[in-house]
Amino acid sequence: MASTAPFAKMNGIGNEIIVADMRGRADQVTAAAALALNADAATRFDQIMAIHDAKTPGTAYYVDILNSDGTSAQACGNGMRCVVQALAAETGQKTFTFETRAGILNAREHADGTISVDMGMPHFGWQEIPLAEEFRDTRMIELQIGPIDAPVLHSPSAVSMGNPHAIFWVDRDVWSYELERFGPLLENHPIFPERANITIAEVTSPESMIIRTWERGAGLTKACGSAACASVVAAARTRRTGRSVSLLTPGGGTLHVEWREDDHVILTGAAEWEFSGSFDPSTGTWARDTESAA
Numbered sequence: 001m002a003s004t005a006p007f008a009k010m011n012g013i014g015n016e017i018i019v020a021d022m023r024g025r026a027d028q029v030t031a032a033a034a035l036a037l038n039a040d041a042a043t044r045f046d047q048i049m050a051i052h053d054a055k056t057p058g059t060a061y062y063v064d065i066l067n068s069d070g071t072s073a074q075a076c077g078n079g080m081r082c083v084v085q086a087l088a089a090e091t092g093q094k095t096f097t098f099e100t101r102a103g104i105l106n107a108r109e110h111a112d113g114t115i116s117v118d119m120g121m122p123h124f125g126w127q128e129i130p131l132a133e134e135f136r137d138t139r140m141i142e143l144q145i146g147p148i149d150a151p152v153l154h155s156p157s158a159v160s161m162g163n164p165h166a167i168f169w170v171d172r173d174v175w176s177y178e179l180e181r182f183g184p185l186l187e188n189h190p191i192f193p194e195r196a197n198i199t200i201a202e203v204t205s206p207e208s209m210i211i212r213t214w215e216r217g218a219g220l221t222k223a224c225g226s227a228a229c230a231s232v233v234a235a236a237r238t239r240r241t242g243r244s245v246s247l248l249t250p251g252g253g254t255l256h257v258e259w260r261e262d263d264h265v266i267l268t269g270a271a272e273w274e275f276s277g278s279f280d281p282s283t284g285t286w287a288r289d290t291e292s293a294a
């Protein structure tokens, strides 16, 4: 294997993450490597979080995010928690400032091992999300799926958390919807020029909801952190919940999201290491560390 980089297979409450250590190197994880890693059951992932040397003074690292289809993403809340856990274990530090395509973000590991990531401010303008046509009010946009006179899902809220999200509100079991069928159609709908992450959300109280997400570039996942943030912001904007909400996700894990009065959205939850190895960032060829678990 040529010029390998260390990686850790991790998960953020079930969101499958590869944390790749690209520090001290000038190359990138290629789309071909992402596709190869995702094709192997042992390294199948939803996102790769590639940690690079910092580009901007005041930040510790630049984090590049790749979806399992090889495309780039601006934000990944669950992946950022995995990055923090890996770096905290290595350095003993508890707080970090990162740069991503979406901008600078801060994160902290708490004494109980949970991690909070400041996901920045949400954006609601149709050009910021982006949408393909003008919607003055993105709390509810015109979009539906299913029969025209009896849509199965309709009128989602649209939000940017650095990446595009559409939240469809439902009042019955989120599992009763065929998200695996509707997800790809909605992700690639012409209204979303950069595609979108598609979430079905059931509000269960002013402080709780259940969500399922079809992720742009990754499909159905066990959790999506930026979708949790987008769902809470959209729910609070439409007076469905308050600004501090716990979310049950498909993997059975819980995330907590607080939309602070200063407009920043804080995502809190757990992260878990599974095993470590090394890989070729240009091809995805990999080997497991011999002392690794599982």
Ligand SMILES: N[C@@H](CCC[C@H](N)C(=O)O)C(=O)O
Residues within 6 Å of the ligand: 015, 046, 047, 067, 072, 073, 074, 075, 076, 077, 078, 079, 163, 164, 197, 215, 216, 217, 218, 223, 224, 225, 226, 227
């Ligand atoms: N799993 C992530 C979101 C990943 C990015 C997304 N698929 C996109 O392309 O925007 C999370 O935890 O936020």
